[in-house]
Structures are given as C-alpha cells and as structure tokens.
Amino acid sequence: MSPRVVFPNKILPYLLLAPQLAITLVFFYWPASQALYQSMLREDPFGLKSQFVWFDNFARVLADPNYLNSVRVTAVFSIATAAVAMVTALLLAVMADKVIRGRGLYRTLMIWPYAVAPAIAGMLWLFLFNPSIGTLAYGLRWLGIAWNPLLDGGDAMVLVVAAASWKQISYNFLFFVAGLQAIPKTLIEAAAIDGAGPTKRFWTIVFPLLAPTTFFLLVVNTVYAFFDTFGIIHAVTGGGPGKATETLVYKVYNDGFVNLILGDSAAQSVILMVIVIALTAIQFRYVEKKVHYG
Amino acid sequence: MTESYPLRTFIGHAVLILGILIVAFPIYYTFVASTHSLQTILRPPLPLLPGDRFVENYSEALFGGVGRIGGVSVGTLLFNTTVMALGIALGKICISILSAYAIVFFRFPLRMTFFWLIFITLMLPVEVRILPTYKVMVDFGLIDTYAGLIIPIIASATATLLFRQFFLTIPGELVEAARVDGAGPFRFFKDILLPLSKTNIAALFVILFIYGWTQYLWPLLVTNRNDMNTIVIALRKMISFADADTEWHLVMVTCMLAIVPPILVVVLMQRWFVRGLVDTEK
Numbered sequence: 001m002s003p004r005v006v007f008p009n010k011i012l013p014y015l016l017l018a019p020q021l022a023i024t025l026v027f028f029y030w031p032a033s034q035a036l037y038q039s040m041l042r043e044d045p046f047g048l049k050s051q052f053v054w055f056d057n058f059a060r061v062l063a064d065p066n067y068l069n070s071v072r073v074t075a076v077f078s079i080a081t082a083a084v085a086m087v088t089a090l091l092l093a094v095m096a097d098k099v100i101r102g103r104g105l106y107r108t109l110m111i112w113p114y115a116v117a118p119a120i121a122g123m124l125w126l127f128l129f130n131p132s133i134g135t136l137a138y139g140l141r142w143l144g145i146a147w148n149p150l151l152d153g154g155d156a157m158v159l160v161v162a163a164a165s166w167k168q169i170s171y172n173f174l175f176f177v178a179g180l181q182a183i184p185k186t187l188i189e190a191a192a193i194d195g196a197g198p199t200k201r202f203w204t205i206v207f208p209l210l211a212p213t214t215f216f217l218l219v220v221n222t223v224y225a226f227f228d229t230f231g232i233i234h235a236v237t238g239g240g241p242g243k244a245t246e247t248l249v250y251k252v253y254n255d256g257f258v259n260l261i262l263g264d265s266a267a268q269s270v271i272l273m274v275i276v277i278a279l280t281a282i283q284f285r286y287v288e289k290k291v292h293y294g
Numbered sequence: 295m296t297e298s299y300p301l302r303t304f305i306g307h308a309v310l311i312l313g314i315l316i317v318a319f320p321i322y323y324t325f326v327a328s329t330h331s332l333q334t335i336l337r338p339p340l341p342l343l344p345g346d347r348f349v350e351n352y353s354e355a356l357f358g359g360v361g362r363i364g365g366v367s368v369g370t371l372l373f374n375t376t377v378m379a380l381g382i383a384l385g386k387i388c389i390s391i392l393s394a395y396a397i398v399f400f401r402f403p404l405r406m407t408f409f410w411l412i413f414i415t416l417m418l419p420v421e422v423r424i425l426p427t428y429k430v431m432v433d434f435g436l437i438d439t440y441a442g443l444i445i446p447i448i449a450s451a452t453a454t455l456l457f458r459q460f461f462l463t464i465p466g467e468l469v470e471a472a473r474v475d476g477a478g479p480f481r482f483f484k485d486i487l488l489p490l491s492k493t494n495i496a497a498l499f500v501i502l503f504i505y506g507w508t509q510y511l512w513p514l515l516v517t518n519r520n521d522m523n524t525i526v527i528a529l530r531k532m533i534s535f536a537d538a539d540t541e542w543h544l545v546m547v548t549c550m551l552a553i554v555p556p557i558l559v560v561v562l563m564q565r566w567f568v569r570g571l572v573d574t575e576k
Binding site: 014092108115116117120127234262276 | 305416454
C-alpha cells in the first residue's frame with residue numbers, strides 16, 4: 001500500500017483520540033485490571049484484610065460443583081440455542097430463496113424479534129407458558145403434558161432456550177438469505193441438468209457453499225448465548241429452579257454483585273475474559289478467510 | 295432455471311407463513327393481552343382477538359403510574375430509555391468517527407498502540423468485569439444518572455473499526471486536492487468526510503439504537519431509583535410470578551411500549567438496518 005496522504009498536525013490527533021481513550025482506560029482497562037488483581041486476592045469475611053493467594057481462587061472455583069454445574073448449563077443452553085436458532089433460520093431462508101412473490105414482505109415480518117430486548121423476549125415466552133395464566137401452558141395441560149417451568153429445571157431450560165433462539169432467528173435468517181443469494185445460480189442449474197434433485201443439490205452444493213456463513217453464525221450465536229442472554233435468565237428464571245438455568249454470566253453476577261463473594265467472582269470474571277478472547281480471536285481469524293470466499 | 299413445481303412453491307410459502315406465525319405470535323399476543331382487563335388475563339385461555347380496554351390500559355400505564363415500581367409512569371421509563379438509546383448511538387458514532395479520523399488521516403507516535411487499545415476493548419464486555427466497573431461508577435458518583443447510563447459504554451471498537459475501514463477506501467487524491475485547495479483538517483472532516491460517511495452513519499445508528507434500547511445488565515447495575523430505570527429493567531420489577539398481584543394488563547402494555555419503538559426503527563429503516571448488520575460484523 002502506498003503511503004497515505006495525511007495531515008501534518010502533531011497535537012490534533014491526540015485530541016481526537018482523547019475521549020475514546022479516556023473512556024476505555026477508566027471504564028474498561030482499569031476495572032479489568034482490578035478484576036485480574038482481585039482474582040488473586042482472598043478477603044476475610046469482614047473485608048478488613050486481604051491476602052495475595054495467587055491461583056487459589058481459580059483452583060477453588062474450578063473444583064466447585066456449583067461452578068461445574070454452571071459450565072454444563074451454559075454448554076447445554078448455548079448449543080441448544082445456537083442449534084435451534086440456526087436450523088430454523090436456515091430452513092426459513094431456504095424457503096425464502098425459493099419463493100419469488102412476497103419475499104420482501106416475508107423479510108420485513110421476519111426481522112421484528114431482532115428489535116426485542118432479550119429480557120422482554122423471555123417475558124413474552126414466560127407469559128405464554130406460565131403455568132397459572134399462560135394460554136399455551138393451558139393448551140399443554142389440555143393435551144395432558146405436565147409442564148411447569150417454575151418448578152421443573154428441564155422445563156425452565158426449554159423455556160429459556162425457546163425465548164433465546166426465537167430472538168436470534170431474525171439475525172440468522174438475514175445472514176442465511178444473503179449467503180444463499182451469493183451462491184451462483186449456474187452451479188445449481190448445472191447440477192439440475194445432471195439430474196440431481198433438490199434435496200441432493202442442497203446437501204452437495206448449497207450447504208457446503210454456505211459453510212462460511214454457517215461458521216460465522218455459529219460463532220456469533222455462541223457469543224450471543226453466552227453473554228447477551230443474561231437478561232433472559234435474570235428476568236425469567238433467576239438461574240433457577242435450583243440452579244438449573246444458572247449460566248456462567250448469571251453466576252458471576254449473582255456471586256459478585258448479589259452475594260458479594262469477591263475473590264471467587266473475580267476469578268470467574270477472568271475465566272470469562274479468557275473465553276471472550278478465544279471467541280473473538282476465532283471470529284477475527286475467520287473474517288480473514290471470508291475475504292477469499294468473496 | 296431449475297424445475298419449478300407449484301407444489302414446491304406452495305410448501306415454501308406454507309413454511310414461511312408458519313415461521314412468521316412463530317416469530318410474530320408472541321408479539322401479537324402481547325398486544326392482545328394489553329387490550330384486555332386483568333380479570334380476563336388471569337383466566338386462560340386468553341381470546342385470540344384484542345379486547346376493548348386499549349384506551350384505558352394504555353392511558354393508565356402511560357400517565358397513571360404503576361404501583362409495583364413506586365408509582366413511576368411508563369412515560370418516564372420511555373423517556374429514560376430514549377435518552378439512553380439516543381445517547382449511546384450518537385455518542386458511539388461521534389467518539390468513534392473522531393478516533394478513526396485520527397488513526398487514518400494523521401501520523402503520530404503510538405498511533406497503532408492506540409488502535410490496539412481500542413480494538414482490545416472488544417474482549418472486555420461489562421459481563422467480565424461487573425464488580426470493579428460498578429465500583430468505578432460509585433466512585434465517580436455516576437449511579438442513577440443519565441451520564442452513568444451512557445458515557446461508560448460509548449467506547450466502541452466495532453464502530454471505530456468500521457469507520458477506519460471505510461476511511462481507508464477514500465483515495466489519497468481527495469485528501470491532496472482538499473489540502474491544495476487550502477482545507478485544513480477541520481474543514482476536510484466537516485465538508486468532505488462527514489458527507490461521504492452519511493450512509494455508514496445511518497446504518498450504524500440503527501444498529502446502535504437497538505443496542506442501546508435493549509441494554510439490560512448495564513442499566514441493572516447503574517440504576518437503583520425507580521424513576522431512573524429503563525423500561526426493560528422496570529418490566530422485570532413489575533413481574534412477579536410468585537404472588538398473584540402482578541398487574542398483568544399494565545405489564546403487557548409496558549411490554550408493547552418497550553418493543554414498538556425499536557421495531558419501528560428496524561422496519562422503517564430496514565435498508566440501513568440490514569446494511570448495518572452486515573457492516574458491523576465484518
């Protein structure tokens with residue numbers, strides 16, 4: 001790349017960067033460094049003395065059955081949410097790619113949930129499936145299905161997964177539609193001439209060519225399920241019943257902000273930090289590749 | 295063209311309509327519930343069609359104040375949320391466009407260090423540093439203030455990256471021409487760069503407005519007073535599944551008022567919204 005034409009000012013660029021840098025230092029780096037530091041401290045119960053304990057907090061957190069439960073819950077929740085949201089969106093996108101009339105209208109109607117806050121998505125679903133007043137819960141009871149997300153951990157998990165993936169369908173739909181449109185129609189026509197039916201064409205041509213989109217969405221959906229769904233858990237189940245829906249982010253919040261177990265919470269924060277760094281790294285590595293796919 | 299059977303097209307439409315029913319039903323049903331009386335809601339199943347309490351319910355929530363959240367009216371909550379969403383969207387855009395401008399159009403020591411400092415904030419969301427951030431907020435006296443709701447989260451690696459990428463595509467000749475004509479950095483920014491960035495700004499605005507409107511953890515940490523809550527946080531306080539005294543008709547009205555503004559933004563600004571989604575994920 002040729003050297004860019006630039007302005008010669010010496011002070012001005014620092015002034016332009018100052019607001020953003022000030023905010024990142026005060027509200028991002030300072031707290032993050034504090035979290036790192038506190039993750040290696042142990043405070044006595046009265047908060048009077050603290051002792052530097054190196055990785056003791058990490059060792060305790062990682063051996064804590066509650067924490068391991070929360071890891072498992074997060075894994076189940078994330079995989080289920082990403083799978084449901086992506087499979088539904090892919091099916092709808094493939095159908096939208098087929099029809100010609102009404103495509104714009106379908107898209108408009110499909111993008112609503114993106115604008116709904118995750119916590120509200122959770123409340124809407126809980127309203128429908130609440131055992132005492134929910135109309136759909138009433139329907140389930142009428143069908144003879146025992147259903148109570150307020151008491152049964154499995155039911156609660158189904159409910160939060162439904163709400164979380166419902167909200168994410170629009171996003172995935174838009175990206176799958178764009179991905180499908182980018183596949184050259186000539187390839188599909190050639191396969192059709194060679195006698196491949198629609199199902200075979202989908203699995204041998206369309207699906208492999210969608211792989212970059214699918215992988216990208218997988219990362220985005222995982223990040224979403226890990227972090228953005230805090231509102232759903234907090235508003236709908238509060239991690240319950242009996243820790244059945246206590247995800248990692250909810251546990252950090254609950255241990256640190258509500259129960260004030262500082263060292264453990266800080267250690268959990270640092271573990272989450274490592275997870276975000278890994279996910280971001282994967283995302284950006286992938287973006288490099290996306291350039292080649294066009 | 296590949297083979298086309300009327301049956302396949304029909305199945306396509308049928309599946310899409312089913313999908314839209316699933317996507318739209320919870321929102322539609324919330325609207326239905328918001329137009330019925332509390333007694334009707336408490337006796338499922340709820341009718342599929344709107345009731346006759348639209349005016350009463352909405353005016354009670356908007357102007358009357360809701361008991362469970364200390365008598366604060368939904369109007370106040372909407373105002374708070376609008377301030378927060380607009381503040382975050384505009385703040386992020388301003389601060390990021392300036393940073394990107396500095397990084398692309400100037401050369402100065404530590405330029406790339408600053409760029410990486412901004413970039414790495416992507417890896418430090420609030421969720422991984424809840425308590426220490428809260429402590430900073432308390433130290434600065436930012437709890438229960440609009441500044442506290444907005445300023446700490448307007449740093450934006452995504453927006454800075456986006457503007458930087460866009461600025462890099464602007465040909466050097468343009469800058470040169472502007473300089474030959476005697477335009478300084480301010481003039482160039484105002485008369486050339488800003489007009490060129492209009493589409494990017496619009497696209498980013500839609501995404502960031504939704505982002506600000508749907509924030510949850512941040513307002514949960516930063517607001518205690520009922521009259522400083524955003525609408526989403528207040529909703530959480532209004533609902534209790536344990537006791538029967540949740541005013542469901544008002545909850546449903548509040549839900550509708552919380553989701554209609556961002557839905558309108560997304561639907562009416564659809565073109566920029568889709569563009570913004572694609573851009574911000576690059």
